[in-house]
Amino acid sequence: MRDYVITTDNNADLPDSYYLEHGVGCTYLSYTMDGKHYSHENFMPVDEFYAKMRGGSLPTTAQVNPSEARELFEPYLRDGKDILHIAFSSGLSGTFNSCRIAAEELLEEYPERSIIVVDSLAASLGQGLLVYLAQKKKEAGEDMETVARWCEEHRKNIVHLFTVDDLDHLYRGGRVSKTTAVLGGMLNIKPVLHVDDEGKLIPIGKVRGRKKSLLELVSLMDKKIGSYSSSCDTIFISHGDCREEAEFLASRIKEKYQIKTEIINHVGAVIGAHSGPGTMALFFVGDAR
Numbered sequence: 001m002r003d004y005v006i007t008t009d010n011n012a013d014l015p016d017s018y019y020l021e022h023g024v025g026c027t028y029l030s031y032t033m034d035g036k037h038y039s040h041e042n043f044m045p046v047d048e049f050y051a052k053m054r055g056g057s058l059p060t061t062a063q064v065n066p067s068e069a070r071e072l073f074e075p076y077l078r079d080g081k082d083i084l085h086i087a088f089s090s091g092l093s094g095t096f097n098s099c100r101i102a103a104e105e106l107l108e109e110y111p112e113r114s115i116i117v118v119d120s121l122a123a124s125l126g127q128g129l130l131v132y133l134a135q136k137k138k139e140a141g142e143d144m145e146t147v148a149r150w151c152e153e154h155r156k157n158i159v160h161l162f163t164v165d166d167l168d169h170l171y172r173g174g175r176v177s178k179t180t181a182v183l184g185g186m187l188n189i190k191p192v193l194h195v196d197d198e199g200k201l202i203p204i205g206k207v208r209g210r211k212k213s214l215l216e217l218v219s220l221m222d223k224k225i226g227s228y229s230s231s232c233d234t235i236f237i238s239h240g241d242c243r244e245e246a247e248f249l250a251s252r253i254k255e256k257y258q259i260k261t262e263i264i265n266h267v268g269a270v271i272g273a274h275s276g277p278g279t280m281a282l283f284f285v286g287d288a289r
Contacts (some may be wrong), residue, residue: 002114004082004144006135007072008096009064010040011088012128013238013268022135027072029088029095029270035058038269046266051243052279059273064095069102073115077106082114084144086151088130089117091199116148118155121199125236125263126160126283132236132263135284159224159286160195163213164171165240165278192216197289210278214245217282218252226287233260238267240279249280 007025008014019026028040034057038044044052053059069085076083084105087096096119101114120127130151137147190213192205198281206218207213225232235253239246245263253259267279 001141001143002082003080004084004114005076006131006138006147007083008120008127008131009078009088010268011093011095011123011270012086012131013124013179013265013271014131015127015263015265018132018263022139024131024135025072025076025083025202027064027068027099027233029061029093030063031061031269031273033057043269046272047200047241049269050272053272054277059269060157061270061273063093064098064187066102066105068099068104069095069099073102073106077110077113077115080113082144083116083132084115084132084138084148084151085115086120086127087117088127089121089123089195089199091121091195092123092201094207096120105108116144116146117201118148118151120151120158121155121195122158122195123160123169123195123201124267124281124283125238125265126158126195126281128238128263129234129236129283129285130155130158131225133233135272145198154285156197156226157285157287159221159282159284159289161217161220161224161282162193162195162201162275163190163195163217164191164275164278165210165242166276168276194289196209214249215252217249217280218256219283221282222256224286224288225284228285228287229257232257232258232284234284235259236283237262237264238279238281238283239264240267240272240275242278242280245280249282253282
C-alpha cells in the first residue's frame with residue numbers, strides 16, 4: 001500500500017494534541033480582530049478571543065488560499081507521501097476550492113503522487129469527527145482510495161446540532177433577521193440549527209431558555225441517530241467558551257448511550273467569530289442529518 005497522510009484545516013476544531021499524536025496535517029484559516037490580523041503563528045488564546053467578543057469586538061475571517069494549501073501539501077509530496085485532505089464545508093467557505101486548486105497544480109509537478117480532496121460538508125467537530133473516523137481507518141490499514149470513498153459515502157451521516165446564546169452574531173452573519181435577533185433577545189429565545197446535506201448552516205427550531213436549548217440537542221439526537229442507536233459510542237462536543245455546559249450536555253447523553261469516546265473542545269476562532277460565545281454544538285453518527 002502506498003504511504004499517505006490525512007490532512008485537514010483548523011475548522012475541524014480537534015485538539016492540537018490529536019494532530020501531533022496521529023500525524024494529521026493541518027492548514028489554517030485566519031481572522032482579524034480590533035485591526036490586528038491573527039494567523040496560526042499568533043492566534044490569541046481562545047478564552048481571550050471570546051472575552052474580547054463578549055466585550056464587543058467583531059472579528060472577521062479569511063479562508064485558506066491556494067498558496068497556503070500548497071504550503072501544507074508540498075512537503076508531504078516531497079517525502080513521497082500521497083495526501084487525503086478533508087476540507088471545511090464548501091457550503092460555508094471557499095477553502096475546499098482553494099485546496100482543490102492547489103492539488104491540481106501540484107499534481108502537474110508531482111505526477112507520480114496522488115492527492116484526493118474531499119469536501120466534508122461539515123464544520124467544527126463534525127468535520128473533526130469525519131477526520132477522526134477516517135484516521136482510524138487509515139491506522140487500521142485501509143488504503144487512501146478506500147478511506148476517501150468511505151468519507152464521501154458517509155459524510156452525510158455526521159449529524160451536526162447547534163444552539164447559540166446570542167442571536168446577534170447569527171444576524172451579523174446573515175443567518176437570522178434583525179427582527180428575529182431583537183425579539184429573540186427580549187424573549188430569551190434560543191435557536192437550534194444544523195448543517196444540512198449541502199454543508200450549510202440552517203435553523204431547524206427554537207426554544208425558550210438556555211437549559212431547554214441544551215436538552216433539545218439531546219432530544220434531537222434521539223430522533224436523528226436512527227439505526228446507529230445501539231452502536232453509538234462516540235460523541236464530539238464543541239463550545240464557545242462554556243465548558244461546564246458542554247460537560248452537562250455530555251452527561252445527559254451518557255445517561256442514554258454507552259459512550260466510550262468523547263472529545264470536548266472549544267469552537268475555534270474562525271467559526272466562533274460567526275457563532276459567538278455560548279455556542280454549543282453536538283456531533284455524532286446517525287442515519288441522516
